[in-house]
Amino acid sequence: MEKQGPRVLLVDDEESIQRTLSAVLPPAGYTIYQVRNGKEALRRAQSIRPDLILLDLGLPDMDGKEVIRHLREWAIAPIIVISVRDEESEKVSSLDIGARDYLTKPFSIPELLARMRATLRSVVATQDDVFRMDDLRVDLGRREVFVGETPVKLTATEYDFLKVLIHHAGNVRTHHQLIRELWGRTQYQDAVHLLRVTLSHLRRKLQPDPTQPRYIVTEPGVGYRLRTESSGYPRKIRQHS
């Protein structure tokens, strides 16, 4: 039997998306299954048992979030939402209900592929793992952080933040999710502030040059994401202060 790539269930009623993705995903190593409404999605998910689900929210027979809710009850496949809805509230609620990531249409194919890879990769934060991205190297076993050859000293909070992001590398984590993982149940407002300040310090320590594409990306109103592939756009920039 032919070895199959990861099975992706593509749920979207728009023909153009179906056509484009069915053209670019197989060459990237994926086996795709296409459905065009929520009921079909739930049915096929049961029979195919995909490794990953790409889900549009605006389906003809039910809201995509309903589908997420149902799937979360018995499916373990991660869900990446792809939707034209760009409101922060939609993103946060989708992630809270159980989606792993959220990509707004229109999106670029490289971005989609990067997110899919990140989602499928099982990042096991064991003692022996080392995370690498561009110049960033994080030795989770030794709790050491390097940018290029230079070691970086982080506070305990800053390191924990980085570790949580690494654990979900490539996917966006909401403020809420990050706060829960870092500090358990705390006063939300104060925690968000602490999160921002920690991030600000972390960024400056990891990337003193603000002009370079950043490791940690801000998703406005939603949360943060640790990038897993090199950003596509090099920039000629100077800083002076």
Next chain:
Amino acid sequence: MDDSSARKETEQSLRSLLRLSEKLNSTPDLDTLLDSLVEQLLDLTGAESGCAGLRTSQGMSCSRFFQGPRLVPLTYQCAPGVGWAGWLIQHGSHYLTDDAAHDPVIVPEVRERLGVRSGIAVAITDSEKDAIAFFEVYNKKGGAGFTNADLDYSLAAAQIASLAIHNRLLYRNLSALAAFSQSLTVTSDFDQVLEVVGHHIEMNFNRRSSLLLPVNGGLTARYRSADFVLSESELAAATWSWKHGQDAGRSTDILSAAQAHYMPLKARGQVIGVLGLEVKTGAWFSNVQRQLFSAFVSQCALAIERGLLEQKLRRLRFLEESDKVRNAVLTAISHDVRAPLAAITASLSGLLTSDGALNQEAERQLLETADTEARRLHRLVNNLLSMTRLETGASTMKTEPSDLLDVVSTALEELGASAGQRQVSFDIPEDLPLVPMDFGLITHVFINLFSNAFKYSPPDQPVEIRGRIMDDQLEVLVVDRGVGVPPEDLGRAFDKFYRVAENGSSSGLGLGLAICKAFIEAHNGRISLENNPIGGAIVRFVIPA
């Protein structure tokens, strides 16, 4: 008394009456009029003291008591039936006695205060024989009682006074009506109109009122005097009045258990609302006042109708404006969406039909063009969306302490390829504190500002961004070395759809700066544009830190 002295007396009395007539007709106000009346009556009848007063809704009010020429500080309100004045209300014409000590009707306090032994009280009536005022004279000089002649002259005086008083009252009421109309013309706010109406009714008729207008199929009280209680039964009477176009409530046959009297307000045959009026039992309305009141009510109806029409007009104008904006947007879309679409279509159709005629380099260029134009189109759509959301109130601000560097970097990342080849230099202190702002909105501002800077300055020139805290404000400068802005356009730069007239290549609705302005001002900040003396333009904005 012999003939000649009798004639002399008659002449004197006639002259006195004449003087009375002259005085009354030249007097500007009612108080002076009443004083003159008493003065002349004392002269006419040879009385020592007297008083005069006006009819009120409660009865007769007397505050002008004269002892000889001196005004006595005494006021008295006679309810109908109380005292001589009250008696006049119920029985009309006049009252005469020369034994005040045993008179059952006179008010004891008045008798004691003025030492009344004898007196005449005369009602001053209007054309319908309704008492509108009165006067009294006491104690004929010389100790004797008042004569029939005195009574006759008094009655004559009452006739003369009647017209003068009636005119003054009419004038007073007309002034009130004029003042009312005047107040209505200067008031444009609808709720204020209702207040003015209620206030004038209270002032002129001493009654509390309520104005009810139809809202969504039912009546709602849009104005209410203090203490005017609108219970279920009140509302029922008001609603009945509205539905049937007739009076209801107290002192009518319909729902008379209500506390107040409700009358429909009609304009052009339609009932547009209901006026509820407090009912004071036993209260009296003069005929003039009745007329005044119905004039008030018509004015009131007209004012309300005008207010409603103005509201409709405002709504129509708003729709017109919205239409105008929609049309302008549609026109702009037509141009600014077609341009990138044209480029995309051309590129892709060219590629599809090239049939191997193009080399890799050419193919790549076409694809890149399509990509760039698609992004431009995306930004355009985002701009349109943002503007619409902001204007329709669909989006609200979420202010959180944010990192300026974070916002700027996010904006540059979203610009992606267009920013890729450009130089951007940062001048932002490391210790710049977090500043409260809506992250998404300010990112959008930077996207637009950078987009402009990249478009209007040559690729080899850097774009600079500076940020600092100054006077509790975050000040940001975006500096480019481009063509700058024509000085005459600096003021209009932030208007919607404004665009620097460039040689052909201009795209992006011209909403960019207008959106920046809207978003910055939503933060209670300010944004400005000026030309850099060394070339190019500087956009400066400040928001509270």
